[in-house]
Amino acid sequence: MRTVKTAAIRDAVAAMLSKCTIDAEPFITDSFEKALETERNPVARGFLEQLQENYRLAGQKRLPICQDTGCDAVFVELGQSVCLEGDYIEDMINEGIRRATKEAYLRASMVKDPIKRGNTGDNTPAMVHYEIVPGDTVRISVLPKGAGCENMSRIAMLRPADGIEGIKKVVLNAVVEGGGNHCPPLCIGVGIGGSFEKVASLAKAALLLPFNERSGIPHIAELEDELITMINESDVGPQGLGGDTTAIGLRVLSCPTHIASLPVAVNISCHALRRATMVL
Amino acid sequence: MNERKIHTPLTRRDARALRAGDRLLISGTLYTARDESHKRIIDLLESGKKPPFSLRDQIIYYVGPTPAPPGEIIGSAGPTTGYRMDSFTPRLICEGITATIGKGVRGPEVIAAMKEYGAVYLAALGGGGALLQSCIKAVEEIAFPDLGTEAVRRFTVVDFPVVVAIDSLGTNLYERNKA
Numbered sequence: 389m390r391t392v393k394t395a396a397i398r399d400a401v402a403a404m405l406s407k408c409t410i411d412a413e414p415f416i417t418d419s420f421e422k423a424l425e426t427e428r429n430p431v432a433r434g435f436l437e438q439l440q441e442n443y444r445l446a447g448q449k450r451l452p453i454c455q456d457t458g459c460d461a462v463f464v465e466l467g468q469s470v471c472l473e474g475d476y477i478e479d480m481i482n483e484g485i486r487r488a489t490k491e492a493y494l495r496a497s498m499v500k501d502p503i504k505r506g507n508t509g510d511n512t513p514a515m516v517h518y519e520i521v522p523g524d525t526v527r528i529s530v531l532p533k534g535a536g537c538e539n540m541s542r543i544a545m546l547r548p549a550d551g552i553e554g555i556k557k558v559v560l561n562a563v564v565e566g567g568g569n570h571c572p573p574l575c576i577g578v579g580i581g582g583s584f585e586k587v588a589s590l591a592k593a594a595l596l597l598p599f600n601e602r603s604g605i606p607h608i609a610e611l612e613d614e615l616i617t618m619i620n621e622s623d624v625g626p627q628g629l630g631g632d633t634t635a636i637g638l639r640v641l642s643c644p645t646h647i648a649s650l651p652v653a654v655n656i657s658c659h660a661l662r663r664a665t666m667v668l
Numbered sequence: 669m670n671e672r673k674i675h676t677p678l679t680r681r682d683a684r685a686l687r688a689g690d691r692l693l694i695s696g697t698l699y700t701a702r703d704e705s706h707k708r709i710i711d712l713l714e715s716g717k718k719p720p721f722s723l724r725d726q727i728i729y730y731v732g733p734t735p736a737p738p739g740e741i742i743g744s745a746g747p748t749t750g751y752r753m754d755s756f757t758p759r760l761i762c763e764g765i766t767a768t769i770g771k772g773v774r775g776p777e778v779i780a781a782m783k784e785y786g787a788v789y790l791a792a793l794g795g796g797g798a799l800l801q802s803c804i805k806a807v808e809e810i811a812f813p814d815l816g817t818e819a820v821r822r823f824t825v826v827d828f829p830v831v832v833a834i835d836s837l838g839t840n841l842y843e844r845n846k847a
């Protein structure tokens with residue numbers, strides 16, 4: 389047994405959120421530069437240059453990259469040999485969010501009730517996903533995500549006969565029907581297989597994978613390449629106003645499923661993919 | 669393609685001269701409003717009361733900024749999705765609004781009003797909150813302070829970058845593949 393204090397989890401959540409909402413991963417800013425080498429549409433080029441300037445200014449002035457600092461998905465991979473000590477873990481995660489919201493001047497974007505609404509004032513609560521894993525560490529990831537792109541995400545329960553072509557159609561339609569609301573250039577997480585709830589969590593978890601790598605499963609890696617090429621040929625473009633740069637990253641996670649099912653989920657993130665991971 | 673500088677107020681005649689695909693740098697005044705503040709403005713109009721600012725020839729910017737950190741007059745302030753305001757926009761255009769700034773496609777009722785009265789829909793960089801913040805030189809809260817981030821504010825902007833996404837002829841850059 390190894391002991392991990394839940395106060396350390398709170399501090400990790402606060403630190404990661406304060407940083408990732410302001411400082412982008414190099415992958416994101418590098419991809420704008422790369423896109424400018426090939427982008428032909430003048431309006432798209434203008435947006436890509438503005439994006440470069442936006443990310444530079446955010447870091448320099450310590451301002452959030454985007455004013456929608458999101459709904460926080462938090463992933464906890466808890467080693468089964470870990471003993472958690474202190475206040476209840478989920479309360480501490482929410483305390484971390486409260487701190488970051490105050491310290492990093494984030495926008496309060498959560499409401500108490502989906503129907504009656506009413507802002508909670510501090511961005512809580514988090515959407516927490518727990519997984520028990522082998523080992524004696526706690527791996528904790530944050531993924532604050534704006535509503536513009538989350539609202540354009542999709543789930544489809546396909547027939548097995550729909551196959552690869554059916555999967556491609558679902559992904560492409562989600563991107564095209566987003567109509568610019570999802571703030572392209574996009575990062576896309578795709579889930580395939582499992583069940584109704586499993587496929588959605590796969591798609592979200594895919595957004596935590598490195599975008600410059602490919603799946604270890606050969607036919608899934610091939611699908612990742614085909615999907616991103618197809619999306620970039622769609623002419624959706626930055627902000628949905630046309631161009632060669634629609635997606636800068638796409639990952640797929642798959643898992644076993646029922647003989648009669650082919651679930652597909654597409655979790656779309658805008659270019660402002662904010663995420664961070666720490667191991668305690 | 670060059671960016672063209674324009675100044676507010678924007679008359680209906682000015683708005684009619686703009687074309688989808690034009691890249692503009694706006695200087696002057698923008699009024700902010702989003703979901704709840706739209707509802708309140710429309711309620712005021714319906715009950716025969718004055719809106720919080722004169723709507724004639726003005727531009728509405730859909731934004732809910734982050735709080736201003738120390739040393740700044742406002743936080744990150746990029747556009748929010750325009751279609752959520754679709755049910756309110758035709759009335760506002762009829763009352764004199766000549767442009768709205770947001771991100772993402774608009775519905776047919778908004779485009780019809782834009783054609784009828786002479787108005788445009790402008791796309792600003794979604795996820796460009798830090799860049800657009802740097803174009804905002806003065807901020808004044810003018811109505812509904814209880815709405816927090818959604819309060820109506822008067823922004824004084826310099827060279828605020830937008831693209832004409834839908835013009836007053838109904839030419840729609842979001843639909844360019846479906847023409």
Ligand code: SF4
Pocket residue numbers: 454455456457533534535536537538569570571658659660746747748794795796
């Ligand atoms: S979709 Fe992303 S970039 Fe666009 S406004 Fe929302 S959080 Fe910001």
